[in-house]
Amino acid sequence: MSAITVTLPDGSPLELPEGASGADAAAAIGPRLAKDALGVKVDGELRDLAAPLPDGAAIAIVTPTSEGDDADDALWLIRHDAAHVMATAVVELWPGTKVSIGPPIADGFYYDFDFPDGERPSEADLERIEAAMRTHIEADEPFERSELPVGEAVERFRDAGEPYKVELIEDLERDQGAETVSLYRNGPFTDLCRGPHSPSTSRIGAFKLNSIAGAYWRGDESRQMLTRIYGTAFHRQADLDRHLEQLERARENDHRRLGPELDLFRFREESPGMPFWLPQGTVLLELIEREVREQLGKRGYREIRTPEVLDEELWHRSGHWDNYRENMYFVEASQREGDQRRFALKPMNCPGACLVFGSERHSYRDLPLRLAEFGKVFRYEREGVLHGLLRVRAFTQDDAHVYCTLEQVPAEVDSICSAIDELYARFGFDEVQVELSTRPEKSVGTDEQWERAEQGLREALERQGREYEVSPGEGTFYGPKIDFHVTDALGRSWQLGTCQLDFQMPERFELAYQGEDNAEHRPVMIHRALLGSMERFAGILIEHHGGRFPAWLAPTQAAILPVSDPHVGYARAVAARLGAAGVRNRVDERAESVGRKIRDAELAKVPLMLVLGEREEADGTVSVRSHADGDLGAMDPDRVPELLEAGRPE
Ligand SMILES: [Zn+2]
Ligand SMILES: [Zn+2]
Numbered sequence: 001m002s003a004i005t006v007t008l009p010d011g012s013p014l015e016l017p018e019g020a021s022g023a024d025a026a027a028a029i030g031p032r033l034a035k036d037a038l039g040v041k042v043d044g045e046l047r048d049l050a051a052p053l054p055d056g057a058a059i060a061i062v063t064p065t066s067e068g069d070d071a072d073d074a075l076w077l078i079r080h081d082a083a084h085v086m087a088t089a090v091v092e093l094w095p096g097t098k099v100s101i102g103p104p105i106a107d108g109f110y111y112d113f114d115f116p117d118g119e120r121p122s123e124a125d126l127e128r129i130e131a132a133m134r135t136h137i138e139a140d141e142p143f144e145r146s147e148l149p150v151g152e153a154v155e156r157f158r159d160a161g162e163p164y165k166v167e168l169i170e171d172l173e174r175d176q177g178a179e180t181v182s183l184y185r186n187g188p189f190t191d192l193c194r195g196p197h198s199p200s201t202s203r204i205g206a207f208k209l210n211s212i213a214g215a216y217w218r219g220d221e222s223r224q225m226l227t228r229i230y231g232t233a234f235h236r237q238a239d240l241d242r243h244l245e246q247l248e249r250a251r252e253n254d255h256r257r258l259g260p261e262l263d264l265f266r267f268r269e270e271s272p273g274m275p276f277w278l279p280q281g282t283v284l285l286e287l288i289e290r291e292v293r294e295q296l297g298k299r300g301y302r303e304i305r306t307p308e309v310l311d312e313e314l315w316h317r318s319g320h321w322d323n324y325r326e327n328m329y330f331v332e333a334s335q336r337e338g339d340q341r342r343f344a345l346k347p348m349n350c351p352g353a354c355l356v357f358g359s360e361r362h363s364y365r366d367l368p369l370r371l372a373e374f375g376k377v378f379r380y381e382r383e384g385v386l387h388g389l390l391r392v393r394a395f396t397q398d399d400a401h402v403y404c405t406l407e408q409v410p411a412e413v414d415s416i417c418s419a420i421d422e423l424y425a426r427f428g429f430d431e432v433q434v435e436l437s438t439r440p441e442k443s444v445g446t447d448e449q450w451e452r453a454e455q456g457l458r459e460a461l462e463r464q465g466r467e468y469e470v471s472p473g474e475g476t477f478y479g480p481k482i483d484f485h486v487t488d489a490l491g492r493s494w495q496l497g498t499c500q501l502d503f504q505m506p507e508r509f510e511l512a513y514q515g516e517d518n519a520e521h522r523p524v525m526i527h528r529a530l531l532g533s534m535e536r537f538a539g540i541l542i543e544h545h546g547g548r549f550p551a552w553l554a555p556t557q558a559a560i561l562p563v564s565d566p567h568v569g570y571a572r573a574v575a576a577r578l579g580a581a582g583v584r585n586r587v588d589e590r591a592e593s594v595g596r597k598i599r600d601a602e603l604a605k606v607p608l609m610l611v612l613g614e615r616e617e618a619d620g621t622v623s624v625r626s627h628a629d630g631d632l633g634a635m636d637p638d639r640v641p642e643l644l645e646a647g648r649p650e
Contacts, residue, residue, distance in 0.1 A: 004055035014059075022049040023199070026061045036063040038077045038198040046073045048145060048196040064205065064235035074235070077198045079104035081143065081186075082133070082207050082233040083111050084197070088189035089132035090229070094119055099191065100164035100217060100226055107243070108232025112215050114164065120227055126209040129229070136201050141187035143197035147180045157192065164217065165192045206240040207233035210247070219384075250490055255542040256388035262547050262604060264538075264555070265389070273386040273393030275535060283555040283584065284538055285396075289374060291426055292398045292530055295419040301372040301400055306352030308376055312342040317508055318351040327379045349375035350502075350527060353401040354509040357523075362513040367523060368404035368412055374534070375399045389539030396534040402526040403511065406452050409524060413460035413482070413499060416528050420484050420497045423530050427541060428550070429486035433493070434466055437474035437481050444478060445503045453501045453524075454480045478504035488544040496537065500527040548627065551607040551644040558585040558640060559601035560622075563594040563613035570617040574610065574637050581641045585610075602627060608643060 002018045006025060016024055022040025026033045026049070040047050041060040053059060060066075062074045083102035086109075091097050094115055102111030115121070121129070148156070150173045157165040169192060172178040184193040186201055209231040217223040234240040251257075259265045264281030267273075277285060296303065309331060315321045320328070329345040346352060353371050362369065376396045385391055402412050417434075424432055436457055439450045457480055461468050468482070475481050479501035485493050502525040505511075512520040531537040541549070551557055558578060562571040571587045578585050588597045594611060601609045610622040616634060624632040624643070632643070 004053065006053055006056070007058045009058075009060045016053065018055075019052050021052055022047060022059065022061065025053060025059060029061070033061055033063065036065070037061045038063060038074050038203055039196055041070065041073065046076070046196055048143075049199055050145065051196075075233070076104045077196065078204045078235065079109040079233045080196075081198050081201060082204050082231060083109040084143070084184065084186055084189065084191055084193070085133050085136050085201055085204065086129065086209070086229060086231060087111050087113075087191065088136055088187055089129050090121075091189060092132055093125075093128060094121070096161075098162055098164055101168070102191075108210065108230060110228050110230045112217070112226040112228045114217075114224060114226050121212065121229075123212055126212070126229075130207075130209055133207070136187050137204050137207075138202070139187065140200050140202035142200045144185045145195060145197075146183050146185070148183060149180055150178060153181045153183070153192065168192060204233050205235040206237040207231060208240060208244060221384075246490060249546075250492075250543070253490065253543045253546040254388075255390075255539040258542050258547040259388070259539075262542075264542070267388075271393075272383055273381060273391075275389060275392060275394075280555040281538070284541075284549075284553070285534055287553055287555075288427075288531070288534060288537060288541070289398075291423060292374075295423055295530065296372050296400075299370070299415050299419055300368075301370040303372050303374070304353065304356055305373060306346075306349065306356065306375065308346055308378070309343045310346055310352065312344050314351050314355075315344050318348075318354075318505065319508060320347060320351070324348075327381070329378045329380055345378035346375070347377050347379050349373050349377060349397060349399045350401060350505055350525075351509070353399075354505060354511060354525075357401075357403055358509055358511055362403075362523075364405070364513055364515050364521075367513060368402050368408050369523075370400060370402045370412075372398075372400040389535045389542075392533075392535060395536060397529050398531050398534060400528050402528065403506070403513075403523040404526065405521075406449075406456065406524050409453070409456035409501065409526070410460040410463065412526055413457055414463065416497075416499050416526075416530075417460065417464055417466065417482075420530055424484075424486055424496070427553075428544065429488075431487060433485040433487075434461065434468035435471055435483045435485065436461065436468050437471045437476075437483065439480060440473045440475055440477060442477055443475070449503050450480070453503070457482055457499075457501065476500055476502075478502045488540060489546075490543070494540050496532050496540075497530045498528065498532065501525075502527060548605045549607070551646070554605075554607050555584065556586055556604070556606050557583050557644050558608040558610055559597075559604070559606040560585055560587045560610045560612070561594055561597040561601065562587070562589070563611065565591065567612055567614070567617055571612055574612065574622060577637055578640055581638070583641055583644060598625065608640065610637070610640065 003015050004018055005013050005015050008014055014025060014028060016028060026037040037049055039062045040049055041062060042053060042057050060070060062070050064074055066074045087099050087102055090113055096116040098114040100112040150169060153169050154166055169181055172181060181192060182195060183190050184195060184197055209229060211230045213228045214225050215228040217226055263278050264284060265275045265277050268276055324347055328347050331343045333339040333341055333343060356371060374396050378394050381391060381393050404412055421432060438454055481498055481500035483495050484497035485495050487493050506522050506525050511523055513523055515521045560571045560575050562568050568589050575585050575587050598609055605627060607627050609625040611625060612622050616622055621634040622637050623634045626632055
């Protein structure tokens with residue numbers, strides 16, 4: 001019998017009989033591995049354990065204890081398994097249900113179903129589906145792959161009353177020239193599926209169904225609305241429990257719930273995706289802006305403001321027309337004056353900044369010229385992708401454009417990195433992850449420019465002794481960039497700041513400065529944002545703190561609570577005194593019991609509650625109750641500012 005040789009992850013060769021599968025390889029290595037194996041990576045591609053291995057392949061057996069990419073693959077396999085098992089259970093419980101697609105996703109899996117008329121499960125049914133799934137998991141039903149000619153497969157699913165599957169197969173044939181398709185059977189259920197799967201249903205360690213939502217077939221709003229059931233699976237119950245706990249915290253901290261609850265902002269149907277900021281939220285935005293402005297002042301930036309509405313022609317010149325038109329809002333001037341010009345709302349601030357730079361003559365002595373703008377931009381996002389403050393249609397960038405020479409780039413990047421460190425630390429994000437993205441396949445500019453630009457960014461990062469990841473080919477088409485990410489209290493990573501080099505836009509806007517040699521030169525342009533979107537950052541902060549802002553950042557720092565009407569006068573006097581000392585406060589003058597007032601202030605997550613009645617008024621004190629630490633006793637109101645400052649980071 002002839003043999004094949006495969007290479008194991010440690011580089012050692014393994015000889016196997018011809019036709020041997022991943023399962024055979026695992027068995028040859030050891031019985032434990034054979035038992036744990038979920039799938040096999042063949043030259044980096046995840047496959048079924050049962051598939052024969054090609055001679056000379058590099059293989060890795062994927063198990064629940066795999067690490068790195070293989071760990072992701074192991075989860076992917078059992079989540080894919082779980083999606084099929086969920087479909088098995090659903091079809092069993094609701095006969096006549098048509099199935100469509102059911103992929104694994106980042107945190108779990110889903111499956112989209114078309115339920116028979118008038119029948120649609122509710123969240124209350126999830127437990128019933130889970131119970132049916134458990135039966136199939138305990139039965140340890142193998143996943144069996146088979147291949148079928150396209151014609152036969154179409155016939156089979158048509159007979160089974162599965163029009164979605166028929167459409168998928170017909171598309172595969174038309175778009176990819178597929179002649180055969182693969183099916184996977186587990187127990188009573190057979191699905192059209194590319195695979196791979198683990199050997200059997202019992203490999204799904206621990207699973208949970210999370211929610212039900214609507215989803216259009218193929219994401220197309222003109223097509224059938226299907227019912228999507230989401231779930232997740234892990235190898236171990238403990239991992240699932242931790243994940244569910246985190247989901248619960250994420251739900252509690254969800255800014256979309258906390259925003260209206262804490263009177264920060266609201267969304268209204270009249271303007272989808274554009275938040276209405278209430279007084280409390282507006283204060284929060286101003287406090288964030290104040291921190292950004294401190295960095296601007298320290299680092300030689302000057303602020304500008306440019307119009308929101310600009311002639312359409314400008315967007316042709318900037319290149320946005322070609323690349324970005326679908327995401328832009330257009331406005332027509334009033335016809336009253338017979339004005340035929342067409343205008344657009346700005347989706348970016350850069351062209352405005354370039355017009356500012358270009359309206360004056362500049363010498364090399366002006367460089368670097370750093371123009372900052374809290375610029376409101378408008379982007380037409382599809383309604384389906386809007387997500388609270390995290391994905392909106394109008395937001396304010398803490399934007400800046402630095403015009404400089406290529407030689408000046410490292411020092412500028414240096415300063416931007418330091419600004420980011422200081423700013424993020426201020427908001428409680430101490431660990432910043434940095435990602436350098438280099439030249440993409442489609443790009444403008446010369447090799448030399450790119451090389452020097454990338455070198456400039458690297459130099460700046462290395463000079464700071466900073467660790468960074470490189471994402472090859474992920475830069476913008478006009479230049480390389482550095483992105484800055486933070487991790488929040490729930491362990492989620494957010495990209496905030498960015499720093500991008502650009503040779504293209506100065507070219508398009510014919511920007512120039514007079515050099516030492518008296519000749520005209522093109523400046524380089526750095527686009528940079530520290531927080532990105534002010535609104536999105538506010539949303540992230542709300543979730544990071546669960547709405548319990550540190551005292552210095554709380555829109556209302558102290559709630560002044562008179563125990564009864566006669567003390568309102570004293571309460572107002574204390575309020576005025578604290579206001580003069582810069583403490584953001586409000587007096588609760590309602591005719592409610594003090595217990596009720598305290599409860600409401602607690603719900604509003606106000607850091608300090610100052611209760612005052614007869615004794616306090618007589619002594620000229622306030623009784624302080626802290627949201628975080630409980631009762632702090634009676635004290636002179638003048639001590640309140642220092643209590644609030646205590647938690648403020650340097
Ligand atoms: Zn599948
Ligand atoms: Zn820009």
